[in-house]
Amino acid sequence: MLKNFEKGAAADTFGTLDTDALKQRLAVLQQQIKALNIPVMIVFEGWGASGKGSMIAKLIANMDPRGFKVYNICERDKAEKRYHFLQRFWSKIPPYGNLAIFDRSWYREISALPLKEQRKAEKRIAEIKDFEAQLSNDGYVIIKLFLHISKKEQKSRLNALEDAQATRWRVTENDWRQNKNYQVHYDIFDNMLRQTNTPHAPWHIIDAAERKSTTKQIFSVIIRTLEEAIQKKESGNTAAPIPMQLVHDIDRVPVEHLAEINLSGKAPDDSLYSKELEAKQKRLFELQNEIYLKKIPVILAFEGWDAAGKGGNIKRIARALDPRGYEVIPVSAPTEQEKAHQYLWRFWNNLPKTGHIKIFDRTWYGRVLVERIEGFCSQSEWERAYDEINSFEKSLTEHGAIVLKFWLQIDKKEQLNRFSDRQNTLEKQWKITQEDWRNRERWPEYEVAADEMIQLTNTKSAPWTVVESNDKRYARIKTLDTIIKAMENRLQK
Amino acid sequence: MLKNFEKGAAADTFGTLDTDALKQRLAVLQQQIKALNIPVMIVFEGWGASGKGSMIAKLIANMDPRGFKVYNICERDKAEKRYHFLQRFWSKIPPYGNLAIFDRSWYREISALPLKEQRKAEKRIAEIKDFEAQLSNDGYVIIKLFLHISKKEQKSRLNALEDAQATRWRVTENDWRQNKNYQVHYDIFDNMLRQTNTPHAPWHIIDAAERKSTTKQIFSVIIRTLEEAIQKKESGNTAAPIPMQLVHDIDRVPVEHLAEINLSGKAPDDSLYSKELEAKQKRLFELQNEIYLKKIPVILAFEGWDAAGKGGNIKRIARALDPRGYEVIPVSAPTEQEKAHQYLWRFWNNLPKTGHIKIFDRTWYGRVLVERIEGFCSQSEWERAYDEINSFEKSLTEHGAIVLKFWLQIDKKEQLNRFSDRQNTLEKQWKITQEDWRNRERWPEYEVAADEMIQLTNTKSAPWTVVESNDKRYARIKTLDTIIKAMENRLQK
Secondary structure, three states: OHHHHHOOOOOOOOOOOOHHHHHHHHHHHHHHHHHOOOOEEEEEEEOOOOOHHHHHHHHHOOOOHHHEEEEEOOOOOOOHHHOOOOHHHHOOOOOOOOEEEEEOOOOHHHHOOOHHHHHHHHHHHHHHHHHHHHHHHOOOEEEEEEEEOOHHHHHHHHHHHHHOHHHHHHOOHHHHHHHHOHHHHHHHHHHHHHHOOOOOOOEEEEEOOOHHHHHHHHHHHHHHHHHHHHHHHHHOOOOOOOOOOHHHHOOEOOOOOHHHOOOOOOOOOHHHHHHHHHHHHHHHHHHHHHHHHOOOOEEEEEEEOOOOOHHHHHHHHHHHOOHHHEEEEEOOOOOHHHHOOOOOHHHHOOOOOOOOEEEEEOOHHHHHOHHHHOOOOOHHHHHHHHHHHHHHHHHHHHOOOEEEEEEEEOOHHHHHHHHHHHHHOHHHHHHOOHHHHHHHHOHHHHHHHHHHHHHHHOEOOOOEEEEEOOOHHHHHHHHHHHHHHHHHHHHHO | OHHHHHOOOOOOOOOOOOHHHHHHHHHHHHHHHHHOOOOEEEEEEEOOOOOHHHHHHHHHOOOOHHHEEEEEOOOOOOOHHHOOOOHHHHOOOOOOOOEEEEEOOOOHHHHOOOHHHHHHHHHHHHHHHHHHHHHHHOOOEEEEEEEEOOHHHHHHHHHHHHHOHHHHHHOOHHHHHHHHOHHHHHHHHHHHHHHOOOOOOOEEEEEOOOHHHHHHHHHHHHHHHHHHHHHHHHHOOOOOOOOOOHHHHOOEOOOOOHHHOOOOOOOOOHHHHHHHHHHHHHHHHHHHHHHHHOOOOEEEEEEEOOOOOHHHHHHHHHHHOOHHHEEEEEOOOOOHHHHOOOOOHHHHOOOOOOOOEEEEEOOHHHHHOHHHHOOOOOHHHHHHHHHHHHHHHHHHHHOOOEEEEEEEEOOHHHHHHHHHHHHHOHHHHHHOOHHHHHHHHOHHHHHHHHHHHHHHHOEOOOOEEEEEOOOHHHHHHHHHHHHHHHHHHHHHO
């Protein structure tokens, strides 16, 4: 890609406007994307000393500071290394209508890898492609700029930076190493650019040799892309969803339909149950310690009918655990801030670090359950969510997480009993709301959605466990058993 | 304090309820504090192996997970060390109606200090007292528990933990060191407890020798405190505000009243202005580099009349800076989430790390300006805010930050000219709203509030600069000059 560019094939044509006019145009566009709720991510990659910083300074000079943020992406620190490499970028996606500008980006996680770790790079590329695809599907505009300079030009700039007292400290050994091994880095960059040059998030290679022309190229690319995005949004044309890459590698496992589940499972009698529960909780506590030492993140996801016993089930797990190593994440309707981001954003922001356990009381599957049924998202949105969720979970398991998903199944009669009980018991009344009764009326629709969800997202690496929950104690034992087995399996590896 | 406790003087009396009844009582109280919007912070401090973790596990076992969070406070990591030591605790204060439970807390920052750093400890104690006082003033309930065990008991527990395979890794060298130097730590703890035992946030020393009795003591203290808080809130009695400690040490500097400001200052003519601006921007850029290397955080706070030129002024500063080292924080009406916390929370969450610059376009002074005038907070709230803000800024400057505050002053006629201009210029229309016109009608009230604010918060370490802004260019030069001088002064030290 760089070769072709150098031959002039990919050079951007740009208009006759001068820089001031371009800046003004951009300021107006920023107000328009705000009004149209279009989120924009601008990525600056390129050679050391290619001028990323000063170009960003120019870019934002006339922008309304209420609408953008600049992120300077360094090497991941110790705390960040305890999460999936994309976590820190997910957490930085802008709210709808806003811009995020990245000085280095997720591409750092590829280009900074040594050549011998190319296999790792390939995996990361697939994950990055899904990251960008998911955001594009959600309406995010991703503008990727690569600032290109020659070896000679880089060398002379590094020298100039070193000569000035104010900027001397900025030139690092890494910069000089890059210059010395220019060709090696050239090949890494070229490979990265080629493999991640997608129609929805194409690379724009910028000839950064000369400051004034660089500015014009960059403004032109951004203005053109924003104009197109605005036009597209205004015309209401929605493109076909971009398929996910990671789902090619998942093993989808066939599973019984919900309607076929036998709900007659019963726990042993009182004293036996207590003993069994206690023994399993003790075992889980031991395993938590091992998981912690082995630095394995654990995600336990709970879905199921209202009053199916999620809370009680989670409590039995939580009681077994050291509170320093787990957290329960209760998921309810998204806040205003959460609604202003792609729907997986709030879950990416709540993942366990290595060695820790997060228990989700309701999950990202809300997209294909309540959001689908209540019409909070469009049909095409929930239809493509299965793949997006599979890709999300694949990223987590690739990162080393144990991901277990539980569907707590009861029948309609049992739910009525429990609703009545809650209504009639003072300390349980907070658990039952009008919404629960309304959801109950839509039982058949929820049944179809839940069944479809389990069929389409039951994978070998992130399996569903349908927990027969008419008998609460049976359900608790089964859940604990499932978690214990999954942890033991992993620890034996 | 520990001595008296050991003699039985401070022992808690507790009721005859059994543990299950206490747990149930707590679950009901949690719903009540939710309903009454009372935020609660529970601090667990104490000896290593005194059982903090398992007590927290018991405490939360029956709680609604939607209403609390548990924080395990370790040593500050590298990223956290780039902020004031209280920053990570401010960021963790719970929203109104919720609980935050701390396994170790801000007291770690004292008790982990070696004896020879006692002077540091004293400063920190003053800051901690202001932290707790501010939160108490805002209605936060702070429950502090110290789990006390004897040297012998600690030793036998550490041995037991080491004997069990699952828990062996938890015993660290530090634990054994604490046991060996029990008396030294005893004195440090005792001093810390005595100095921070305040009426609004008293310490409860818990005899943690025996598990069952420990549980009962802890539940009793928490239940009693919550019941009192609920009663107080329901009765509507508000206590007199707790005074801040740090403000004793600030030098308040007399300053001209706004009405006396001469606004006739004019910038030099066009070409001279451009040259001067450019020279000062260049100097600022150099200083940013030095500030970065010296790891000094910088806070530039802008307030002033609508249309006084805050945006343009900030732009001239921002243009001079490397975008990797600064951020503009536009402050508007607080979000729902922000409204659910003490008013300084959102600013503590947005402080610069060492070496970085944050420019606030409107600030925490909103409390004594718009919130005062529009009645968004009560009179007693904005009246005590002057001290709270002085204490906040004192913390920042003690931490090493440069704090500069700018009030952009124009007269009423000039404002009208600028409003009209904005209304009549397409690309400026977004800058003017109905609210601006409404604010203009309350000019005299704002003038009183702004004047009082400057008089009461103009300190030597965090001074106000009143910038005569009828001539925009004069204002820009003066602002740049002020920043440059402050940075130069600091760097010479």
